[in-house]
Amino acid sequence: MLYRxxxxxxxxxxLEFLDFAIVMLFASELSEVFLPNSGNTxxxxxxxxxxxxxxxRPFGGILFSHFGDRVGRKQLFRLSIIMMSMATLGxxxxxxxxxxxxxxxxxxACLRTLQGLSVGGELPGAIVFSAEHVSPRYRGxxxxxxVASAILGLVIASFMGVTLHRYLxxxxxxxxxxxxxxxxxxxxxxxxxxxxxxxxxxxxxxAVLDKSAVARIPVIELFRSHGRAVFIGIGLTSSAAAxxxxxxxLPPYASRHLDFPVEDVFxxxxxxxxxxxxxxxxxxxxxDQVGRKRLLIIGGTILLMVxxxxxxxxxxxxxxxxxxxxxxxxxxANGCYVSSVSELFSTPVRYTGLxxxxxxxxxxFGGCVPYIIELLNQSGYNSGPLLLMLVTGLITVVSSSVMxxxxxxxxxxxQQPSADIKLAG
Numbered sequence: 389m390l391y392r393x394x395x396x397x398x399x400x401x402x403l404e405f406l407d408f409a410i411v412m413l414f415a416s417e418l419s420e421v422f423l424p425n426s427g428n429t430x431x432x433x434x435x436x437x438x439x440x441x442x443x444x445r446p447f448g449g450i451l452f453s454h455f456g457d458r459v460g461r462k463q464l465f466r467l468s469i470i471m472m473s474m475a476t477l478g479x480x481x482x483x484x485x486x487x488x489x490x491x492x493x494x495x496x497a498c499l500r501t502l503q504g505l506s507v508g509g510e511l512p513g514a515i516v517f518s519a520e521h522v523s524p525r526y527r528g529x530x531x532x533x534x535v536a537s538a539i540l541g542l543v544i545a546s547f548m549g550v551t552l553h554r555y556l557x558x559x560x561x562x563x564x565x566x567x568x569x570x571x572x573x574x575x576x577x578x579x580x581x582x583x584x585x586x587x588x589x590x591x592x593x594x595a596v597l598d599k600s601a602v603a604r605i606p607v608i609e610l611f612r613s614h615g616r617a618v619f620i621g622i623g624l625t626s627s628a629a630a631x632x633x634x635x636x637x638l639p640p641y642a643s644r645h646l647d648f649p650v651e652d653v654f655x656x657x658x659x660x661x662x663x664x665x666x667x668x669x670x671x672x673x674x675x676d677q678v679g680r681k682r683l684l685i686i687g688g689t690i691l692l693m694v695x696x697x698x699x700x701x702x703x704x705x706x707x708x709x710x711x712x713x714x715x716x717x718x719x720x721a722n723g724c725y726v727s728s729v730s731e732l733f734s735t736p737v738r739y740t741g742l743x744x745x746x747x748x749x750x751x752x753f754g755g756c757v758p759y760i761i762e763l764l765n766q767s768g769y770n771s772g773p774l775l776l777m778l779v780t781g782l783i784t785v786v787s788s789s790v791m792x793x794x795x796x797x798x799x800x801x802x803q804q805p806s807a808d809i810k811l812a813g
Contacts, residue, residue: 393517393518393521393522394518394530394533395583396580396583396584397514397517397518397533397534397537398533398534398536398537399537399580399583400465400469400510400514400580400584401510401511401514401534401535401537401538401540401541402537402538402540402541402544403469403472403473403541403573403576403577403579403580404468404469404472404506404507404510404511404538404541404577405507405537405538405539405541405542405545406541406542406544406545406569406573406576407472407473407475407476407503407541407570407573407574407577408441408472408503408504408507408541409541409542409545409546409636410476410545410548410569410570410573411434411437411438411441411479411500411503412435412438412636412637412639412640412758413545413546413548413549413636413639413654413657414549414561414566414569415431415434415435415438415639415640416431416640416643416644416650417561417562417565417566418434418496418566419431419433419434420562421484421485421492421562421566422434422484422485422492422493422496423485423493424485424486428644428766431640431644431762432759432762432763432766433493435640435758435759435762436759437493437496437497437500438500438755438758438759439755439756439758439759440497440500440501440504441500441501441503441504441507441755442504442750442751442754442755442756443504443751443755443756444501444502444504444505444508445504445505445507445508445747445750445751445755446508446743446744446747446748446751447504447505447508448504448505448506448507448508448509448747449508449509449512449740449742449743449744449746449747450508450607450740450743450744451505451508451509452464452467452468452508452509452510452512452513452739452743453509453512453513453606453607453739453740453742453743453744454605454606454607454740456509456513456516456739456740457602457603457606457736457737457738457739457740458602458603458606464509464513465510465513465514465517465584466581466584466585467509468506468507468509468510468513469506469510469577469580469581469584470577470578470581471502471505471506472503472506472507472510472577473573473574473575473577473578473580473581474502474574475499475500475502475503475506476499476503476570476573476574476577477570477571477574477575478495478499478502479496479499479500479503479570480567480568480569480570480571480574481567481571482495482496482499508743508747509743511534511538511726511746512739512742512743512746512747513739514534515531515534515726515729515730515742515746516730516738516739516742518530518531518534519531519727519730519738519799520592520593520735520738520799524795524796524797524798524799525676525796526676527676527727527730527731527795527799528672528673528674528675528676528680528723528724528727528795529669529672529673529675529676530672531672531726531727531730532668532669532671532672532673532675532722532723532724532726532727533669533672534726535628535668535672535722535723535725535726536665536666536668536669536672536722536723537665539632539661539664539665539668539722540661540662540665542632542635542636542661543658543661543662543665545569545573546639546654546657546658546661547658548568548569548572549569549639549650549654549657549658550651550654550655550658552565552566552568552569553650553651553654554651592735592799593735595735596735596736602736603736603737603740606736606737606739606740607740607744609736609737609740610733610737610740610741610744613737614732614733614734614737614741617732617733617741618741618744618745619787620732620787620790620791621728621729621732621741621742621744621745621746621749622744622745622748622749622752622787623749623783623784623786623787623788624684624724624725624728624729624745624749624784624787624788624791625725625729625745625746625748625749625750625753626749626752626753626779626780626783626784626787627687627688627691627717627718627721627753627777627780627781627783627784628718628721628722628725628749629749629750629752629753629754629755629780630753630754630757630776630777630780631664631691631714631717631718631721631722631777631780632661632664632718632722632754633753633754633755633757633758634714634757634773634776634777635657635660635661635664635718636657636758637757637758637761638653638656638657638660638707639653639654639657640758640762641761641762641765642656642705642707645765645770646705648705648707653707656707656708656711659711660711660715663711663715664715664718664719664722667715667716667719667723668719668722668723669723670719670723671683671719671720671722671723671724672723672724672727674723675723675724675727675795676795676796679793679795680724680727680728680788680793680795681728681788681789681791681792681793681795682793683720683723683724684720684721684724684725684728684784684785684787684788685784685785685788685789686720687716687717687719687720687721687724687784688717688721688781688782688783688784688785688788689781689785690716690717690720690781691714691717691718691721691777691780691781691784692777692778692781692782692785694713694714694717694777695774695777695778695781696774697709697713698710698713698714698773698777699771699773699774699777701713702773703770703771703773714777717781721784726742726746727795728788728791728795729741729742729745729746730742730799731794731795731797731799732745732791735799738799753776753780757772757776760772761773761776
């Protein structure tokens with residue numbers, strides 16, 4: 389059962405984030421297809437549409453987690469992946485601006501919003517499903533495996549970008565090539581839906597049902613009894629979200645502002661994300677051995693130290709130097725934050741707590757970043773990445789410093805009373 393659970397949750401994370409990332413990686417092509425002859429303004433609009441997916445994530449998280457904390461984890465875990473698949477397929481089949489005019493751009497924004505609603509429920513659902521099934525000894529590495537798999541989905545999306553840009557001309561990409569990853573990703577997502585059939589409910593939530601201890605309105609109960617923990621959880625998410633978003637931004641950023649060949653930047657991004665995925669899994673394992681609090685403080689401190697040289701390397705086009713400086717703190721953050729957030733909340737509101745913290749953290753510190761950095765660049769201010777790393781590094785250090793380490797304790801709510809959480813954060 390454990391191996392099947394790991395396989396299904398990790399595969400789902402791969403597919404969901406592959407589908408979610410394609411919009412960013414093919415931003416230049418999408419701006420030509422849905423906002424033709426608009427130059428930098430078109431790219432800025434595509435970044436805005438990309439951000440809409442992140443802005444809708446908190447709403448999707450609250451919607452999915454409400455029912456996940458009310459009726460169970462497994463049904464919502466299946467619904468999220470089929471919703472993402474249908475939205476992604478819709479984008480892949482969407483008529484372009486030349487065919488239906490501005491309606492094409494509007495429909496793209498709507499489907500992107502639907503993607504955000506879906507992924508807002510998927511990642512918290514996968515994490516809570518795994519965290520409540522496994523032993524505390526392996527919680528860090530197995531939940532980190534989900535994050536590593538999500539990053540691997542970004543790697544596959546980036547690899548698609550490398551392949552398509554290598555073998556297709558720009559005219560072919562703008563005409564039909566950009567549709568290939570959307571259609572392929574949606575079909576793989578449908579496969580993931582069928583693999584999730586037969587999953588059993590988590591034993592911790594089954595115990596909550598047996599005791600009739602289900603929260604009536606989970607989001608209200610969350611802020612009533614775990615308010616301080618919510619802010620800590622958002623802070624723990626900040627640098628993980630920021631660094632992944634920064635790596636994802638590089639293909640359109642470097643090709644447009646640094647005159648790098650698109651294919652070369654895709655190769656860099658693919659390599660960077662693959663290394664991040666592997667190191668994320670290692671840091672998750674390490675967090676089970678030495679504790680997540682200590683690692684997060686170290687990671688945030690390193691990010692503060694390397695922020696300036698990494699930002700300067702990015703501005704001058706020394707992308708491999710930027711990667712070398714930032715990879716360790718990015719991996720620590722991604723390897724530790726999801727298990728740490730899952731340990732902040734009791735079972736009746738754990739899904740909601742994860743959904744609110746992760747989705748708000750990613751929305752504020754990740755999804756909106758490409759738009760803001762591109763807007764600042766077009767306004768002549770190119771130190772957006774420096775500011776992002778300094779702010780999120782500091783927030784990570786503060787948040788991890790005030791949280792109480794529970795990396796070897798059971799998630800059973802009877803051993804983790806909400807009053808304890810409220811006081812300890």
